[in-house]
Amino acid sequence: MENTGRKTLDLSRRPMPKQPAEVRVHNFAEVALGYTPELAMEEAVRCIQCKRPGCVDKCPVEINIPEFIKAIAEGDFQRGVQVLKSKNSLPSVCGRVCPQEEQCEGGCALLKKAGQIAIGRLERFLGDWEATQSERMMPEIAPSTGKRVAVVGGGPAGLTVAGDLVKQGHEVTIFEALHKIGGVLVYGIPEFRLPKNIVNREVEYLQNLGVKMVTDYVVGKTRTVDSFLEEYDAVFVGTGAGLPWFSEMPGNNLNGVYSANEYLTRFNLMKGYRFPLVPTPVKDHIRVAVIGGGNVAMDCARTALRMGAEVYIVYRRSREEMPARLEELENAEEEGVHFSYLTLPTRCIGDEYGWVKALECIRMELGEPDASGRRSPIPIQGSEFILPFDAVIHAIGNSPNPLIPQTTAGLEIGKRGNIVADPGTGKTSKERVWAGGDVVTGAATVILAMGAGRKAARSIHEYLMNPCEW
Amino acid sequence: MFTILENQMLVPNLHMLKVEAPDVARAAQPGQFAIFRPEEDGERIPLTIADWDIQEGSITVVYLNVGRSTARLASLNKGAELPTVVGPLGNPMEIDHFGTVLCVGGCYGIASIYPIARALKQAGNSVISVIEGRSSFLLYWQEKLKTVSDRIITMTRDGTQGKKGHIGSLPEIVRTIPMRVDRIILNGCNYMMMRGAQETLPLQIKTIVSLNTLMIDGTGMCGVCRVTVDSETRFACVDGPHFDGHKVNWVEVTQRRKAYLQEEIQPLRSTRPQ
Numbered sequence: 001m002e003n004t005g006r007k008t009l010d011l012s013r014r015p016m017p018k019q020p021a022e023v024r025v026h027n028f029a030e031v032a033l034g035y036t037p038e039l040a041m042e043e044a045v046r047c048i049q050c051k052r053p054g055c056v057d058k059c060p061v062e063i064n065i066p067e068f069i070k071a072i073a074e075g076d077f078q079r080g081v082q083v084l085k086s087k088n089s090l091p092s093v094c095g096r097v098c099p100q101e102e103q104c105e106g107g108c109a110l111l112k113k114a115g116q117i118a119i120g121r122l123e124r125f126l127g128d129w130e131a132t133q134s135e136r137m138m139p140e141i142a143p144s145t146g147k148r149v150a151v152v153g154g155g156p157a158g159l160t161v162a163g164d165l166v167k168q169g170h171e172v173t174i175f176e177a178l179h180k181i182g183g184v185l186v187y188g189i190p191e192f193r194l195p196k197n198i199v200n201r202e203v204e205y206l207q208n209l210g211v212k213m214v215t216d217y218v219v220g221k222t223r224t225v226d227s228f229l230e231e232y233d234a235v236f237v238g239t240g241a242g243l244p245w246f247s248e249m250p251g252n253n254l255n256g257v258y259s260a261n262e263y264l265t266r267f268n269l270m271k272g273y274r275f276p277l278v279p280t281p282v283k284d285h286i287r288v289a290v291i292g293g294g295n296v297a298m299d300c301a302r303t304a305l306r307m308g309a310e311v312y313i314v315y316r317r318s319r320e321e322m323p324a325r326l327e328e329l330e331n332a333e334e335e336g337v338h339f340s341y342l343t344l345p346t347r348c349i350g351d352e353y354g355w356v357k358a359l360e361c362i363r364m365e366l367g368e369p370d371a372s373g374r375r376s377p378i379p380i381q382g383s384e385f386i387l388p389f390d391a392v393i394h395a396i397g398n399s400p401n402p403l404i405p406q407t408t409a410g411l412e413i414g415k416r417g418n419i420v421a422d423p424g425t426g427k428t429s430k431e432r433v434w435a436g437g438d439v440v441t442g443a444a445t446v447i448l449a450m451g452a453g454r455k456a457a458r459s460i461h462e463y464l465m466n467p468c469e470w
Numbered sequence: 471m472f473t474i475l476e477n478q479m480l481v482p483n484l485h486m487l488k489v490e491a492p493d494v495a496r497a498a499q500p501g502q503f504a505i506f507r508p509e510e511d512g513e514r515i516p517l518t519i520a521d522w523d524i525q526e527g528s529i530t531v532v533y534l535n536v537g538r539s540t541a542r543l544a545s546l547n548k549g550a551e552l553p554t555v556v557g558p559l560g561n562p563m564e565i566d567h568f569g570t571v572l573c574v575g576g577c578y579g580i581a582s583i584y585p586i587a588r589a590l591k592q593a594g595n596s597v598i599s600v601i602e603g604r605s606s607f608l609l610y611w612q613e614k615l616k617t618v619s620d621r622i623i624t625m626t627r628d629g630t631q632g633k634k635g636h637i638g639s640l641p642e643i644v645r646t647i648p649m650r651v652d653r654i655i656l657n658g659c660n661y662m663m664m665r666g667a668q669e670t671l672p673l674q675i676k677t678i679v680s681l682n683t684l685m686i687d688g689t690g691m692c693g694v695c696r697v698t699v700d701s702e703t704r705f706a707c708v709d710g711p712h713f714d715g716h717k718v719n720w721v722e723v724t725q726r727r728k729a730y731l732q733e734e735i736q737p738l739r740s741t742r743p744q
């Protein structure tokens with residue numbers, strides 16, 4: 001496949017082939033179908049190979065973006081994979097879920113000209129291409145060091161630590177509370193955005209590298225971090241931010257009111273979209289309100305839509321302030337999710353059987369920018385109104401689960417329940433314990449969790465090979 | 471995978487399951503539960519750990535065959551493997567030297583009060599176990615309970631064994647006890663615990679119940695197990711499952727427990743083999 005000069009003339013960003021909106025709202029299959037090799041090469045040749053690339057600066061793990069794009073343009077996908085993999089072990093995942101408009105693509109020199117390069121889509125293309133190859137490149141594994149590391153939590157942070165350390169010859173075991181490894185990638189993010197076989201593929205790959213995985217193991221309950229320290233040389237805690245928040249208002253414990261975690265877990269981890277073929281029940285709702293404006297809210301809304309409901313996203317600010325990835329916001333709009341902006345829910349109203357039947361809301365207006373730089377919403381007095389709903393999903397955020405902090409002596413905990421760790425090394429206040437990902441930062445992104453994992457792995461390796469003062 | 475060492479019906483519809491889960495056994499304490507997944511792609515269901523054996527590396531639960539997942543569990547034989555047994559979850563029952571404690575069990579609660587009674591006895595309490603059922607043929611583990619109780623009182627609705635009565639007769643039972651009762655622990659279905667707590671409120675005896683809510687993860691992640699206790703929302707899996715029965719909002723507990731009743735019945739009606 002070589003690049004024909006003809007195609008370089010059309011400099012516009014190549015669109016992503018997708019399932020049409022009217023089809024995809026009736027299935028749970030992936031929405032974006034991925035670039036073909038031809039489309040990927042057409043997109044790749046648009047990159048002007050900047051000398052000082054703005055894209056790289058804005059990628060949290062500093063992937064050599066121009067280099068992997070050049071490899072695609074030249075049709076050398078294998079080399080592209082190598083460039084990517086030296087910095088990011090989960091390209092098929094990040095290419096799909098990174099908020100590219102704020103990160104790499106937001107720094108692209110072509111942003112205001114012909115349209116930024118579709119870096120995420122190209123990354124995804126290479127990750128997926130590699131999976132279709134019969135021989136997957138196996139990295140070299142260093143001779144055994146005899147050191148043992150326990151990784152608590154099988155999300156992106158834990159998986160990254162495990163992968164990096166096993167390659168350096170350490171014996172690594174992941175302990176995961178749920179029955180599946182993957183963290184939010186398997187219980188939270190829906191199939192139509194991140195097919196679970198992609199996550200499973202990466203998990204199997206790590207197993208092939210020699211990472212041991214123990215599921216159904218709640219650290220802090222089944223065994224404590226302290227007892228791990230007797231048997232392992234180092235412990236990494238990557239337990240995420242899994243504790244759901246509910247906005248404070250009356251009526252939250254009515255039936256039909258969910259946390260996003262519950263709603264998404266029923267569908268993703270427990271495969272509820274196949275009920276009654278699988279035993280975990282899900283409800284057929286008619287009108288669903290989703291409170292919040294992030295990725296989690298979009299995922300809930302689009303899941304409810306696929307179950308046949310009419311769905312409203314209720315968000316207290318306006319479209320501009322929405323923290324969700326732009327692509328997912330656009331997908332939700334295309335699919336027919338309704339948006340009620342500048343709306344703050346104040347009360348869930350129940351029927352005589354304890355089921356939610358309506359949501360009382362108040363209109364908001366935007367005031368001065370707050371600490372986060374976003375204009376803060378202020379309620380307009382007397383503007384209360386009531387909308388009928390038979391389900392309300394809270395997708396307003398999560399914080400770290402207190403289980404490990406409560407059961408581990410000497411671990412410094414921050415104000416928001418997060419574990420305090422050095423941003424450069426992941427070292428905590430407790431000797432031989434590292435932490436990283438959402439449990440340290442609060443709910444953030446996959447790539448940041450992986451970045452934290454990588455840094456911690458480097459620090460753990462250094463420490464294990466050359467133990468020094470903590 | 472967790473191997474089943476024993477699975478047998480104790481009395482009609484109530485089954486006892488012993489499963490190999492050495493790490494759970496090592497950490498188990500009275501009043502904690504484990505989450506079971508009886509099949510791949512299966513539902514996660516909480517069951518109270520009724521006994522454990524660290525040497526053998528096993529835990530024992532007693533469960534009522536009420537729906538799809540417990541029916542599936544009941545269909546498995548010795549040697550079969552369960553994809554998930556995770557625990558011990560929840561807080562242990564508060565054990566201290568209280569004085570005289572009444573441990574009241576009905577249905578699967580007869581089994582789940584056993585380790586609680588044992589620990590209370592070891593802590594120096596005078597333990598009176600009260601077990602209740604509709605009829606004598608539904609009572610079990612009496613010999614076992616005797617070994618950890620100072621006294622056993624049985625109660626059946628039809629009078630076929632012990633006192634004729636039901637949970638509503640709790641105040642009468644308390645009156646027959648010569649000492650002051652310092653604490654009552656109720657384990658059984660939500661209705662039994664609610665009714666029992668209502669009866670003990672005027673007696674002003676602290677009453678602890680172990681709530682039976684819906685659960686998924688059992689680690690505080692999903693929030694489906696929300697209950698209101700003393701006007702505050704708590705997660706039964708991590709803040710409980712034991713709460714002061716006089717402070718629980720029982721209407722809410724009952725309503726939330728029924729959220730999936732219709733959906734749970736649907737697969738049972740189907741003629742398709744499961």
Ligand SMILES: Cc1cc2nc3c(=O)[nH]c(=O)nc-3n(C[C@H](O)[C@H](O)[C@H](O)COP(=O)(O)OP(=O)(O)OC[C@H]3O[C@@H](n4cnc5c(N)ncnc54)[C@H](O)[C@@H]3O)c2cc1C
Binds near residue numbers: 176220264325436
């Ligand atoms: C619905 C949803 C959509 C999202 N969409 C995006 C997106 O599009 N793009 C993006 O970049 N980010 C997204 N995020 C955020 C992203 O998923 C997280 O930032 C990332 O997964 C954090 O990784 P982690 O490894 O720190 O934790 P997690 O992925 O949360 O993994 C933690 C793991 O630890 C396990 N665990 C917890 N406690 C224990 C314990 N005591 N013992 C053993 N195991 C334990 C958990 O079960 C879990 O598997 C989304 C999050 C959600 C919830």
Ligand SMILES: Cc1cc2nc3c(=O)[nH]c(=O)nc-3n(C[C@H](O)[C@H](O)[C@H](O)COP(=O)(O)OP(=O)(O)OC[C@H]3O[C@@H](n4cnc5c(N)ncnc54)[C@H](O)[C@@H]3O)c2cc1C
Binds near residue numbers: 503518537541
């Ligand atoms: C902390 C905790 C500890 C527990 N410990 C125990 C224990 O030790 N032993 C035990 O037996 N249970 C225990 N339970 C309850 C147990 O988890 C549930 O009984 C179990 O989840 C039921 O699963 P299922 O799929 O078999 O029933 P489901 O199908 O989920 O049934 C759900 C509910 O629907 C009702 N139902 C089902 N089918 C019908 C029908 N045909 N008609 C009318 N109603 C119906 C049942 O009463 C049941 O309450 C505990 C629960 C908690 C939260």
Ligand code: SF4
Binds near residue numbers: 447
């Ligand atoms: S990892 Fe994320 S931010 Fe970095 S290049 Fe890939 S998609 Fe962009």
Ligand code: SF4
Binds near residue numbers: 108
């Ligand atoms: S900034 Fe854009 S054009 Fe420049 S190297 Fe990066 S991707 Fe290519």
Ligand code: FES
Binds near residue numbers: 707
């Ligand atoms: S069962 Fe999920 S939070 Fe309690």
